[in-house]
Amino acid sequence: MKLLVKAPAKINLSLDVLHKRTDGYHEVRMVMTTIDLADRLELSEHNRDEIKVISHNRFVPDDSRNLAYQAASLLKRRYDVKKGVIISITKSIPVAAGLAGGSSDAAATLRGLNKFWGLGLSLDTLAEIGAEIGSDVSFCVYGGTAVATGRGEKIQHIEAPPHCWVILAKPTIGVSTADVYRNLSLDSIKHPDVDGMIEAIRNKEFEDICSKVGNVLEDVTLQLYPEVAHIKEQMKKFGADAVLMSGSGPTVFGLVQRESRMQRVYNGLRGFCDQVYAVRILGERNSIE
């Protein structure tokens, strides 16, 4: 038996940090949405009671460091599953990019193995288990569009943003999320208008959404990697209506509504950046099935 599962990336339309917690994590409030750029996972039976990951990508570990491996291992232990699995991951989401690629692979593994092993768990239970693997995994279990709080694992679903194009450009550097949070200076944060973003999405007002994008981690990554600022400037120059870094970066995304504008921004960026994508927002909750 084989099962194919899709693992889509996310972007953060708004990302605020409220304070540092006693457990070392940061209390966040952010608006996240799923986009149509996805890894594909194939689950198949293993003839031994073991988890095996095949990653096809030299930047992605194929052992217990892989977040998909950790997801399978957690489920197996918690529900005393006496079966093995081979998880074959075909990556399309750039690695260490701020797009939750590894988290989404873990979430897809949880959803897929829930079916594959007939566990009958709810998405809420899978999201709780996901939180043990990483802060972004809970959101990735559900997909769609949500306000995430706590360290990112408390999910409140909201409506999808209006249809638009997302152009993504990733410079050839990978960013450590821990480093970015560590370098954040809490005293000098300019807080984005998260409530304004939620309201703009509810009203399906594309221009308002564009005026409300904001990410407090952006300044930190821009300081560490000036090439991210350059990509932002270029994306604005080519005509994106909103430009922001996703998560801890370094991927920059631009929003546009018209296809002709999307083509102009995409072609312009391709001139000097290797990893450029133009995708749709998949902000509806059932879009990951």
Ligand SMILES: C[C@](O)(CO)[C@H](O)COP(=O)(O)OP(=O)(O)OC[C@H]1O[C@@H](n2ccc(N)nc2=O)[C@H](O)[C@@H]1O
């Ligand atoms: C930047 C975002 O991607 C935005 O969606 C997330 O906040 C990060 O989510 P993630 O990559 O799943 O993060 P985790 O794997 O849980 O944590 C990686 C490291 O980032 C820091 N971290 C993460 C989340 C958070 N709310 N506060 C933190 O300080 C911690 O140092 C942690 O050790």
Ligand SMILES: Nc1ncnc2c1ncn2[C@@H]1O[C@H](COP(=O)(O)OP(=O)(O)OP(=O)(O)O)[C@@H](O)[C@H]1O
């Ligand atoms: N399945 C996986 N896919 C990609 N990277 C993985 C995976 N499992 C573990 N990793 C490790 O996690 C690191 C971060 O990768 P990932 O692509 O998840 O970052 P990210 O997109 O910045 O995540 P986030 O946005 O959640 O902070 C990689 O450098 C890699 O070593």
